[in-house]
Amino acid sequence: MRVTLFSTKSYDRRFFEQANQAVGHELTFLEPRLDRQTVALAAGAEAVCVFVNDCLDADVLAELRGLGVRLVALRCAGFNNVDLPAAERLGIRVVRVPAYSPYAVAEHTLALILTLNRKLHRAHNRVRESNFALEGLLGFDIHGLTAGIVGTGKIGAIVCRLLAGFGCRILAYDPYPNPDCVANGVEYVDLPQLLAESHIVSLHCPLTSENRHLISADAIASMRDNVMLINTSRGGLVDTREVINGLKSRKIGYVGLDVYEEEASLFFEDHSSQILQDDVFARLTTFPNVIVTAHQAFFTSDALGNIAETTLANISDIAHDRPCPNLVAASR
Numbered sequence: 001m002r003v004t005l006f007s008t009k010s011y012d013r014r015f016f017e018q019a020n021q022a023v024g025h026e027l028t029f030l031e032p033r034l035d036r037q038t039v040a041l042a043a044g045a046e047a048v049c050v051f052v053n054d055c056l057d058a059d060v061l062a063e064l065r066g067l068g069v070r071l072v073a074l075r076c077a078g079f080n081n082v083d084l085p086a087a088e089r090l091g092i093r094v095v096r097v098p099a100y101s102p103y104a105v106a107e108h109t110l111a112l113i114l115t116l117n118r119k120l121h122r123a124h125n126r127v128r129e130s131n132f133a134l135e136g137l138l139g140f141d142i143h144g145l146t147a148g149i150v151g152t153g154k155i156g157a158i159v160c161r162l163l164a165g166f167g168c169r170i171l172a173y174d175p176y177p178n179p180d181c182v183a184n185g186v187e188y189v190d191l192p193q194l195l196a197e198s199h200i201v202s203l204h205c206p207l208t209s210e211n212r213h214l215i216s217a218d219a220i221a222s223m224r225d226n227v228m229l230i231n232t233s234r235g236g237l238v239d240t241r242e243v244i245n246g247l248k249s250r251k252i253g254y255v256g257l258d259v260y261e262e263e264a265s266l267f268f269e270d271h272s273s274q275i276l277q278d279d280v281f282a283r284l285t286t287f288p289n290v291i292v293t294a295h296q297a298f299f300t301s302d303a304l305g306n307i308a309e310t311t312l313a314n315i316s317d318i319a320h321d322r323p324c325p326n327l328v329a330a331s332r
Ligand code: NAD
Pocket: 077, 078, 098, 099, 102, 105, 150, 151, 152, 153, 154, 155, 156, 173, 174, 175, 176, 204, 205, 206, 207, 211, 232, 233, 234, 258, 259, 295, 296, 297, 298, 299
């Protein structure tokens, strides 16, 4: 199939070219993000391959269809950036990579928790400046704490196991409890109980129209004082302004984010020579007890290899009219 890949970096090209040797699709790598301004670049393609911050709203999808595109291949798990009903109406199929390395994201979640707790980001900078003082670096034992995991699918279930390994009591909220988690001693509770009892709250559910700003002012008010909030899922799950208020009032003690609701205009690019225009994000980065990584939780060589192989296999399935296990529901 002729496939145009949007939002690509050198690492995407490397892993896709390697995986494509076995399947032989015609790949065109583009750097721009797919949106209304760039959609014309898909001319000549039968499929577009996109990532988390490409915009596939109804207008973009209609233009794609007009250009002859019949497949959207997401090279990620989440599909909140695709208007699925519009895709279905237009006869565009949507495939994704539901699992490429849940370990990558789960391990990054632990990295954020450990770094925030032991303040490794600050300690590293201090030692480089020959400041060996410990004042301000006090941490706590994770052993014995209660961790609340929101969403216990592939990633959340691994986070449960990792934190159980530290000796945490694990509470979980998920409309569809995971039997493996139950067997491993995870206690399923409702969301209010999870928020009220957890020292660490970590989000691992998809973003949907129903759970936008799941972490709202009310949710924050119901949490333990000094709570640690971790979001490696999707930025829109968290009301960032309310998190800032919670940090300023010291209700929230620690925040670790790999995703941000307005990340599309920031992440994956080098803006270091420009003036940051997003005042909310700028404020977030001023707190000593906040760590933001730029949507890098997935970024391991294992994950990139799996993403490329699965995406190309999805495209091959559609090209050869074979059943594809990774069709997104509304496009089946
Ligand atoms: P998954 O589909 O295996 O699991 C998601 C779980 O969330 C399911 O068990 C589902 O029942 C549950 N869920 C749905 N709505 C919920 C709600 N409102 N409250 C609580 N639980 C709910 O997905 P996964 O592979 O574990 O990925 C989880 C999320 O991680 C993805 O949706 C994606 O947004 C995010 N993600 C981030 C990165 C990154 O690099 N930061 C990489 C991959 C995935």
